[in-house]
Amino acid sequence: MNQKKVTKWLGLVMAISLILTACGGGGEQPSEPQTTDGAKVTSSGFTCPEPSPRVDVTSTELNVFVWTEYFPQDMLDCFELVYGIKLNRDEYSSNEEMYAKVSAGGTAYDLVQPTDYIVPLMIRQGLLQEYDHAQLPNLKNIDTGWLDKSFDPGNKYSVPYLAGTDAIVVNTDAVENVPQSWADLWKPEYAGKMVFIDDSRAVIGITLLTLGYDVNTTDPAQLDEAKAKLAELVSNIKVFDSDSPKTALIAGDADLGMVWTGEAYIANQENPAIQYIYPTEGPILWQDNFVMLKDAAHADAAYAWLNYMMQGDVFWLTMRDFQYTNPNKAALEYAKTNQPEVYSSYADSPITNPPAEVIANGHGIEDVGDATPLYDDIWVEVKGSN
Amino acid sequence: MANEFAVELQDVVKKFITPEGNELNAVDHVSMQIKNGEFFSMLGSSGCGKTTSLRMIAGFEWPTEGEVYIEGKAMGRTPPFQRKVNTVFQSYALFQHLTVFQNIAFGLEMEGAQKDEIEKRVKHVLEMVQLTGMERRKPKQLSGGQQQRIAVARALVKVPDVLLLDEPLGALDLKLRKDMQLELKALQQQLGITFVYVTHDQEEAMTMSDRIAVMSKGKVQQLGAPVEIYERPANKFVADFIGDSNFFEGRIKSLSKEEAVVFIPDLNAEVTGIPVSQGLVNGEEITVSIRPEKVLISEKPMNQNTFSGKVTNTVYIGTDTHVYVDLMGKRVKVFEQNRISRLDPGSFYTVGQDVTLVMMPENVLVLKKE
């Protein structure tokens, strides 16, 4: 925080207090570009790859709003080092929280990281701007299997980041009968032992699956049925946690439940007895993406970031630091040759690299449009009445 | 000095709004002229308007109507810091966060005086109030009397045209108060500055003042030298407020140029040979007053202005003995000076004793009914 910035903000404070209609001066003061000679090395000792291609940038700042614990620090540090841009990172722990803050306006984020089903909503609300693909040469590094999805045909608005599944996690030391299907989780023997992610669409989704319905149904009758069914499940759940559900498992506060890829992987590392089970009904599939907000002030820096991030020699850091399914084929190749340990732990784990049949059996959450309030109400009511 | 009057109040009214929302004339058409070099007191019980009058001179309040003049200049709404008067506060208002020196120097600093000048004058004024060597102390570390002197010193160091004192001795014990009264008077005479002194203590006012304004209900009841006020009170309020008085309801029976005859129904008696004051009408209902020390107790009846009664109580208070005499159902106070030792019980009046009271006509005052 330099002095100029403080003085500037103070000025703004005064202006608002006096006339309540201040004009101008909401911007951020550029921070000094960090110029280090020779190789740029982060504080953890990681040598930063050079950007290829290097993008011309005039902005000195980039504001991103991303999921918690989803973003390698080295990646961020390197970007700041090679481009001399200050990257401000704020974090959220649910799509809904992110959407609420972004749609309220008044935020100055450039890039956010919504999950697939939120993207159409943001497009519909006019919150996003279309990418100029000419400025995204490194999009070629993404495996085409992850592009051109139904939530954003042609990737006009979104660039894939990481993907994964929601499935059953179970501490086999503490649980006798290991559940094999979502439906098993309703069994009374698990009551009071479960940790679930605090994600309305995913949890309602698996309830719909056990009833034999589509995870994206808009039929009020089916949803009504699901609500009653969900109420039974919720009363058996000990804790909802969308921030760090693994902690409850590792700490022994919960023995089984529903978590996502990355959490399951770490829990499994900490305690090999904690296993990730793909349920017979199929896991929930998801994919997180970078989108650019309509009023992004630092579009050039955003393109620089996206290209730099998608470089194979940079993106592999996500595999090293967080364990999710990786859509970046250049990164996989880079890791295979240069970081075999990281590659093998990724490729050999069914958690991060699920078998094709699991993916085929999976269910993606989609935008349900006008039925959204139905889902929202179910969630609040079922949890509130607990 | 150019002007005869240091302070002049001309038909001054100060209205306040009471918390109940009523309008109250704290000062009600007051006019007074305070001469240069005079020790002037405003005397009255609390709420009589004396402090408000003083505050209007100081500039803490502005008159609702009328005008305050200082040295002949109309003050209007001049703020306090532009008036050449200074105040000694009842609470002293010594700045607790400053030392004695800093307190006294405060006013000089405001004038922009030089440092050595300030030191010289503070030293001088401290000598004047006999507190040399206390410069470094904080007000809290001083006794009440010392604080009072500092408060005076702080005001005097500015060499004001007029020094205003608002019950400055109220917080001191009796002995100290008496000493300070004499000291203040001496100081005033030495410096020749006009003092305007507010007090509710009549003895204090009498002791020090050249002139006194007796105030009640926002009005000046009487203004004059102490002896005038005591010996010739203008009305029943003054007679009652200053010293002790016996009052009787009466009616003027006859009126000549020199003297009046008053009939007092309560005593079923006449008092003759009373000096006449202005504006009395024959047959008018009036109040007759006589100071207790001016009633004589006589063993044997005299021909005129004598009344027979019974002693109901005697109180020995050292300098005097207060004798209460029942006069046809009316209680009369008599103060007898103890010129002789009263150790001998025989020298006392005994309860139930028959006595004769003499009220010499020249001691009897006729006061208009209020």
Place this chain on the structure above:
Amino acid sequence: MSHDPAHLTIPWKGVCGMNPHRRHPFIFSSAMLVYVFLYAPIIVLILFSFNASRANVTFEGFVPTFSDKVVMDGSLVKASPCGPFHWFCELAKDKDVAEAAGNTLTIAIVSTLVSSVIGTMAALALQRYEFKLKPFSQLSLYIPIVIPEIVMGIGILTLFSQLFGVINGSLGLTGDSRLSMGLGTVIVSHIAFSVPFVTLVVQARLQGFDKSYEEAAMDLGANEWTTFRRVTLPMILPGVLSGALLAFTLSLDDFVITFFTNGPGSTTLPIYVYGLLRRIITPQVNALSTVWILTVFSVVLILQWLQTREAKQH
């Protein structure tokens, strides 16, 4: 809290035998138990900041020292150049913490300064003057005390987003010149909830303030401003300072309002800690808490030492 130095100078005039409660064993023991309740979590917090276990669920011993690089065995730190202070070193490397600490202090200092100044002004107005809006003003000061913080936070969020939308739209502001959530909005909001506390504290102080001190100053030739600067302010300063301290504390500790009003680059320590809690909870959180607690503790000690010294001088 009023820290009247007089307390320190007036000798204790208690009459032990007269007060039946003094040193009552029940009072003493329950008071000690409450202290234990207050401090147990904090002691555990500090102890666990030296934990060798990354998962930080149970205490697995101190981190062994003497190694030039960090050695991990699963979730256990086997060796670290910093030894038991491993997590403090990790913390020191984290530049986000430094930035969050800087933001927190900037916000706390600026909002404390502004709210102390305008709060004292308002206290003077409410205690000394009669004006039309006085009852309304006095009443409005109680709003932040009697409404839950979340209501205020959401209200302010709604206001800012609507206001900024209108201003940006009507003035055609784009890019970096747009008004947006950030340090400014956080500071403005912190002032809003601090001001009433400052005002009420100073007002309480002014209640016992004899007006004749000011009159004396004016009488001695000081104008209104000089009177305020030389007499009124020094005398109410303890009140203003405790109001400011309260504002500072509230600002440092605030989570809810900041949560709703912050934006890029205005992460404060509470928000940062909340973020850490949402990630993997390593002893780094404890290390941060320990540093925080010790900082606060030493600042308080220094302040108290200064105060005692000043009291002794008088």
Place this chain on the structure above:
Amino acid sequence: MLKRLRENKSAQGTLLATPTMLWMIGLLIIPLLLTLVVSFGQRSPDGDVIYSFSLDNYIRLFGYSTDCDNGQASCFDPLYLQILWRSLTLAFNTTVLVILLAYPLAYFIARAHPLRRNTFLFMVLIPLWTNFVIRVYAWMMLLRTQGVINLGLGWLAGLFNIPFTPLEMLYTPGAVLVGMVYEFLPFMILPIYTSLEKIDNSLYEAAADLGANGLKTFARVTLPLSMPGVVAGTILVFIPVMGTFIVSDILGGRQVILVGNLIQRQFLDARDPTFGSAASLILMIMTLIVTYFYTRKFGFGEEIVVA
């Protein structure tokens, strides 16, 4: 200009109060009015506010439901009333517990030697100066299944050869209660201390002189005189407990839903700011009513600011 201002006391007062009033109006009253306006609106499927005048949100809060099991068009659903009631109960329980814990300590400090009083007082304040979120986290470490308390109890049980299964404490309503009590305890200690400290020692002497024993002195002298502190403390504890969502989020495992959580969720999860605004206003009105009746009975202690 300056002269006219000098003579106009009312203008001086207004001028001095203006900055604070601008803040109060701009950042408290207008936001509250906005909240009021939004609460009468309706949400669009995407979560936008459609401005209208509809009481639906309030009707829904008070139990009117169109989502009924037996095919009726409308029925009574006490869901939100239950949440309100749960919050009120929790706030009440917290306040009572906090008073019970705070009083002896405040008394102890107030009757301690004046030289030590400040130190004891600072010992109460220091936990307050650590961070709110950090304090909640500390309780997680104590309460979890393998946490410090269970370890301690297990060790004790081992000493006496008693079989021990760790207690399930974290993610229960009890954990939320403990967390709330811990968070707000200092806010009760300070005002009670302030009012106890004001009690003149001679009052105790007078009570003793008039023949009151310890308990009677406490009941007849100490307690009534310290009521302003208790009242102020209650306001400072009760209201924040009603609106806090972090404690119940973290220690309750997002399973203990209070009004604060309900509001936060409406804004951040359910994308229904209109319903959230209505709930906010109901929460505010509830606290105002409780405060009003409480302070009407006991007075609004000035200790609220001395703390």
